[in-house]
Amino acid sequence: MRLTYDIHEVRPYINWIYFFHAWSLNGKPESEKEWIVDDANRVLDSWEGRYHTLAVFDVMEANGDGDDLVMGGVRIPLLRQQHACADGQPDLCLADFVRPLSSGKADRVGAFATTVEPSMEREGSDDVYQRMLSQVLADRLAEATAELMHLQVRRHYWGYAPEENLSMDDLHAERYQGIRPAVGYPSLPDTSVNFLLSDLIGMKQIGIHLTETGMMQPHASVSGFMFAHPKARYFDLGKIGEDQLRDYARRRGVPVELMRRFLSGSLLKRG
Secondary structure (H helix, E strand, C coil): CEEEEEHHHHHHHCCHHHHHHHCCCCCCCHHHHHHHHHHHHHHHHHHCCCCEEEEEEEEEEEEEECCEEEECCEEEECCECCCCCHHHCCCCEHHHHCCEHHHCCCEEEEEEEEEECHHHHHCCCCCHHHHHHHHHHHHHHHHHHHHHHHHHHHHHHCCCCCCCCCCHHHHHCCCCCCECCECCCCCCCCCCHHHHHHHHHCHHHHCCEECCCCCEECCCEEEEEEECCCCCCCCCCCCECHHHHHHHHHHHCCCHHHHHHHCHHHECCCC
16 A cells, blocks of 8 residues: 655654754753754745655565565565573564464564655755755654554554554554564664565555665665564564574575675674
């Protein structure tokens, strides 16, 4: 499904903590933040009616098969935590949060992408500060669009939490059922997964194009999965060893050295 949002629809879902982080203002007095919030709000006011944000998603039958997620007829290899967990807790993989293929019963998993209209990122291109302000706000709006879309999926489109009624603080603290892990984040560091996601949901229909490494353009874009399992939680994979790199490359059908490039920031240093 493809969705289009006006600025005023997604604006309440902006997480300003990450906006301040981009300007190194977290922990600073409120008086030091007021001026940039005023500027940001003026920009958002000027964008109303001129720009929109976009989302595309689908909720499909899915199963876990070892460390692979099988959804929509596509096998998506995933990675498993490699560091020692406390108190005997298992090393996690996102496929653990889906009913196993061996059960003979299908589960459901969502896939999504959100973005902004490309010219939004180029606003104020003749002024360094205005250009950066536009880029940071575009990033925040893409994330806010994912937040709103996920809420609507939980309540309506997938509908597994129709009675959910959370405050904005609760939403930003992720106190809802399920998780929305994004590509490029700690549990999904391989950006080339976007090639598989794009085939599943059609990122091009909302104007997202992929680089040779799977990075999205516009830069202000978010993609990932939606899991509904009540015990699903976010986790950090940690550094990936050579054995898992080779196994993952085999499951992806990608040469090891190419996969090494995709996962360069997540690999253990070779001795």
